[in-house]
Amino acid sequence: MFQLIAGLVVLLASVSALAAEPVAGARDGRPAAPGWALERDVEAPSYAVIEPASTNLNIDSLVLSCEQGPQRRGLQLRLYLSGPGPLAARSGASLKDDPTVDLAIDKRSHAAQLLFADDFVVVADAADGSLPLLSDTLLDALQMGRRMELRVPLARAAHGRTAAFTSMAVVDLQAGPGGAAIAELRRCTGAPDLQFAERVGHAR
Numbered sequence: 001m002f003q004l005i006a007g008l009v010v011l012l013a014s015v016s017a018l019a020a021e022p023v024a025g026a027r028d029g030r031p032a033a034p035g036w037a038l039e040r041d042v043e044a045p046s047y048a049v050i051e052p053a054s055t056n057l058n059i060d061s062l063v064l065s066c067e068q069g070p071q072r073r074g075l076q077l078r079l080y081l082s083g084p085g086p087l088a089a090r091s092g093a094s095l096k097d098d099p100t101v102d103l104a105i106d107k108r109s110h111a112a113q114l115l116f117a118d119d120f121v122v123v124a125d126a127a128d129g130s131l132p133l134l135s136d137t138l139l140d141a142l143q144m145g146r147r148m149e150l151r152v153p154l155a156r157a158a159h160g161r162t163a164a165f166t167s168m169a170v171v172d173l174q175a176g177p178g179g180a181a182i183a184e185l186r187r188c189t190g191a192p193d194l195q196f197a198e199r200v201g202h203a204r
Helices: 005-013 017-027 138-144 179-189 193-203
Strands: 046-051 061-067 073-081 100-107 108-116 120-124 126-128 131-133 147-156 166-172
Touching: 061 131, 061 166, 061 179, 073 126, 073 131, 073 179, 100 138, 108 138, 120 131, 138 179
Parallel strands: none
Antiparallel strands: 046 061, 061 073, 073 120, 100 108, 100 147, 108 120, 126 131, 147 166
């Protein structure tokens, strides 16, 4: 499903200017809104941004964005980095080639793929054609969950020995508007689960 890498990189290179604005703000040192920050001044938000609560990777922010595939719209999770260069551990340890990623949401594991573009990394466990997306199952977990640990496996430690640990980014999914922000963003796909969104609103 993720074999068409050449076509995928071309597709991913067209980064939405709207999604880039909040990321640029974070790099400029402006204070970031706590928790998920939805696109402002629009009736139907097309993206939401959050910064990790803690990380030992060079991840600056995570952007959940609405993207148009060949057959449908879906949500894509992008990792924007704190500087030039590939996704990397701050310790200097090497990441595995073509790594997978484990999203541990409230200690429940969800496997996904990492797909690399020029200035961001896509996390996906589904696809529409060559467009990587998040599955409804993973989106449900993000919407309802409280804590996500994004775990990237290491190939070896900085001193050359085999690493027995992973690099990680921790995200507080319920900070700020929490799951209500994700429920609102899912409306852009054209098939919102309104009853699910209402249950999340009542639960908070």
